[in-house]
Amino acid sequence: MKRKILAILLSVTAAVTMLTGCGTSSKKEVKNTEVTASKSTEGKTPKYVFLFIGDGMSSVQINATQVYRGNNTSGQIATKPLNFTGFPAVGLATTFDATSFCPDSASTGTSISSGVKTHSGVIGLNVDKTTKPESITEKLKAAGKKIGIVSTVTINHATPAAFYAHVPSRNDYYDIAMQLPESNFDYFGGGSIYKATGDKKDKQDAYEVIKSKGYTIANKKEDIQKLDSSSNKVYAVTPVTEDSGSMPYTIDTKDGDLTLADYVSKGIDILDNDKGFFLMCESGKIDWACHANDAMSAIKEVIGLESAVQKAIDFAGKHPDETLILVTGDHETGGMTIGYAATGYNTAFNILDKQKISYIAFDTLISKKKEANPNISFEEVMPMIKENFGLIAPGDADANVEANKPYVLTSYEYQKLQNAFAESMKKADQRTKNEETAVLYGEYDPLSVTITHIINNKAGIGWTSYSHTGTPVPVYAYGASSEIFEGSYDNTDIFKKLVDVCKVK
Ligand SMILES: [Zn+2]
Known part of the structure; x- marks a missing residue:
């Protein structure tokens, strides 16, 4: 580069x-300001470090966003770069863990935070599942820096947990929450605590425990906005939640809701001090959307991540020689690709624009409809599909309008949708479970996953999995010592490089 x-x-x-x-x-x-900036920051020790992790984000999720925002007109084809794809240093990191080439967020988070390979599902422990490696956040805290952890998903979910907890299983949510205050880290922000009173709801409320250890818990927008560098230890909890206590998808965010960028900006306010800080910020629902094969929701999450990164770039503008910004992914999710068997070399990402809500928000809408009318018909549901995803039934009067042609369902797609609706109407435990339904629907609601498959495929986007894949992830670096992140390496090297540039032992 x-x-x-x-x-x-x-x-x-x-x-x-x-x-x-x-x-x-x-x-x-x-x-050339870019070259000037890059030269002046070479070899510099960063006082301020931002580590952005797009969960499930590899080059495809990033480029799909650039294609979506670019020009989709034949003859004028162009991508619109993201702020971080223009960073001066670019690397490529392998993501396999001790047990799989398709790793999970627990093991990859541990590799990035602590430089070791461990089992899928294990957080902050070596491959023996017992001994604890010291994480970059623990090292920097000991060196006097303030530490912040932000995520759009629950704060005791695998990726954020890998930066403050040590547990043999990512499902030990309560134990993870109990370790949050023990870290003594300065700022936690974004998603709420999953299972705050334990699996059986019989434990002391985790928020109370965290409060008793000296943290301020702010869960109202106005209280969060008031926080600053005098606030001491803080946990800013999203006032609005969607699935399992996470922040809402960017596509479902209402005007005035706090965004990932707001939590980064607030983090800067809280963490700014003479000795510097380290802020890990995860955009966790790129992964959730890709698990569900919902491209539009994933792309909007990447755009949300870009806005959060902009806050760090703005900060770096004021501290150019002392700030390091990294943007990477922990693994790829969904086996997403640009190109689909039935569309060949054609793409039409502008089709995605018709999607107004995430798959999960649609599931919620449908559930309410089903509650009101348990015998609801496909014909009654089709207008909701048209309204929220733009897809038009072949017999619909609008199907004949020229401008609507890209959105008209083929008879093959229409049949697939009807079959999916029939499956979706069955109770979850009565649905067909075989090799074919594993490929068609995974563990998702058959109707919404079929809708997103159809709209994605029409746009020219393919999926191979409902899980993580083994694709390497890019590492974009900007600022102090960013040059050492160039080249091809393993995700454990991200930790090792951070230890090197931050000069901690
Ligand atoms: Zn992940």
Whole structure:
């Protein structure tokens, strides 16, 4: 990447030289702020570190977002880059864990936070599931920095947990929550606590425990907005939740709701101090949307992540030689790809624009309809599909309008949708379970997953899995010592490089 920038700089110099006919004076006129910034930050020790993790985000999720925002017109095809894809240093990290080439967030989070390979499902413990590696966050806390952990999903979910907890199973949600205050970290923000009173709801409320250990818990928007560097230890909990206590999907976020960018910005307010800080910020629902094969929701999450990264870029503008920003993924989810068997070389990502809500928000809508009318028919549901996803039944009067043609269901798609509806109407434990339904629906509601498959496929997006895959992830780096994140390496090296640049032992 750096070599490419240098080559561009040289060619600009050559062009100016040719125009002016005078090499020495013209060189001074050539300015490239990106190169200047990159040179001045080489080898610098970052005082402020931002680590953004797009859960389930690999190059495909990133490029799908660039394609969606780009120009989809034939002959004018262009992507619109994201702020972080323009970072000067780019690396590629492998993600396998001790037990699988298709790893999970617990093991990959541990690799990134602590530099070790462990079993899928294990958080903050070595492969023996007993001994604890010291995480980058623990090292930096000991060195006097303030530490912040932010996530759109529940705060005791695997990725955030990998930066403050040590448990043999990611499902030990209550134990993870109990370790949150023990970390003594300065700021937790975003999602709520999953199972705050334990699996059997018989434990002391985790919020009370956290409060008793000296944390301020702010769960109203106005209280969160008031927090600043004098607030001491803080947990800012999303006032609005969606599935399992997470922040709502970006696509489902209402005007005025706090966003991931707000939690990063608030983190900066709270953590700013003379010794610096480390802020890990996870966009966790890229992964959830990709598990469900819902491309539009995943893309909107990546856009939400970009807005959060912008807060760090703005901060870096004020502290250019002392800030390091990393943006990476922990693994890929869904086996997402750009290109689908039935659409060949064609894509039409603008079709996705018709989707108004996430698959989970649609499931909630349908559930309410079913409650009101247990014998609801496919014909009664189809208008809801049209309204929220833009898909039009072949017999619909709107199907004949030229502009609607891309959204009209083929008879093959219409049949698939009807079959899915029939399955969806059965009680969950009475649904057909075989190899075919495992491929068609995974563990998702047959109707909503079929809707997103159809709209995604029409756009030219394919999926191979409802789980994680073994694709490597990019690492984008900006600022102090960002150059050491160039090249090809393993996810454990992200930790090792951070230890190196932050000069901690
Ligand atoms: Zn993950």
